Amino acid sequence: GAVVSQHPSRVICKSGTSVKIECRSLDFQATTMFWYRQFPKQSLMLMATSNEGSKATYEQGVEKDKFLINHASLTLSTLTVTSAHPEDSSFYICSAIGPLNTEAFFGQGTRLTVV
Amino acid sequence: GQQVMQIPQYQHVQEGEDFTTYCNSSTTLSNIQWYKQRPGGHPVFLIQLVKSGEVKKQKRLTFQFGEAKKNSSLHITATQTTDVGTYFCAGSNAGNMLTFGGGTRLMVKP
Numbered sequence: 001g002a003v004v005s006q007h008p009s010r011v012i013c014k015s016g017t018s019v020k021i022e023c024r025s026l027d028f029q030a031t032t033m034f035w036y037r038q039f040p041k042q043s044l045m046l047m048a049t050s051n052e053g054s055k056a057t058y059e060q061g062v063e064k065d066k067f068l069i070n071h072a073s074l075t076l077s078t079l080t081v082t083s084a085h086p087e088d089s090s091f092y093i094c095s096a097i098g099p100l101n102t103e104a105f106f107g108q109g110t111r112l113t114v115v
Numbered sequence: 116g117q118q119v120m121q122i123p124q125y126q127h128v129q130e131g132e133d134f135t136t137y138c139n140s141s142t143t144l145s146n147i148q149w150y151k152q153r154p155g156g157h158p159v160f161l162i163q164l165v166k167s168g169e170v171k172k173q174k175r176l177t178f179q180f181g182e183a184k185k186n187s188s189l190h191i192t193a194t195q196t197t198d199v200g201t202y203f204c205a206g207s208n209a210g211n212m213l214t215f216g217g218g219t220r221l222m223v224k225p
Contacts, residue, residue: 034213041201043203043215043216044203044215046215049212093158103148103160104148104150104158104213106157106159107157108156108157109156109157
């Protein structure tokens with residue numbers, strides 16, 4: 001099946017710094033990618049929809065200036081957590097709809113810890 | 116907007132017992148998908164149901180899509196410890212947007 005690669009898998013950063021997370025579709029083109037946040041033992045919370053070549057669409061309550069999304073090519077979307085704070089610590093997962101336009105393929109996720 | 120509710124939130128079963136999770140949408144869906152997330156892992160696609168009343172099986176897993184295309188269920192027969200994880204349903208009613216249910220976390224006691 002299609003592969004979505006997410007990097008890094010784990011990151012620890014200091015409060016106030018920024019962290020960039022990359023999401024790549026390895027063997028297909030993804031005009032749309034999705035970014036989720038998942039708290040421990042909870043569901044996937046959609047943060048934003050990333051559209052290649054245009055601005056991301058953010059869900060209500062998600063600060064677009066804090067969670068910067070760039071989808072510069074058909075195979076890469078990035079999420080930058082700016083001025084990170086401990087409350088931003090979470091598991092962030094990206095996904096893309098596969099080439100058959102049916103199911104979603106998820107990246108491995110990034111566990112962010114802000115200290 | 117569209118809402119997808121999933122119950123139960125948690126389920127503990129003894130190995131060998133059956134397990135069912137239910138998914139209900141506030142709107143009619145074009146299709147419903149099921150995903151499994153193992154502890155520490157990422158969601159992995161299991162199956163997609165498209166037709167009203169559709170039933171699909173994968174070994175011990177049986178998936179159903181309601182006649183009104185607003186609800187779905189996943190039933191596992193004779194659970195095994197390898198079934199441990201969180202099962203998510205995800206509904207779609209237009210385009211590529213998937214709305215995920217809250218997930219059901221299955222724990223299996225050996």
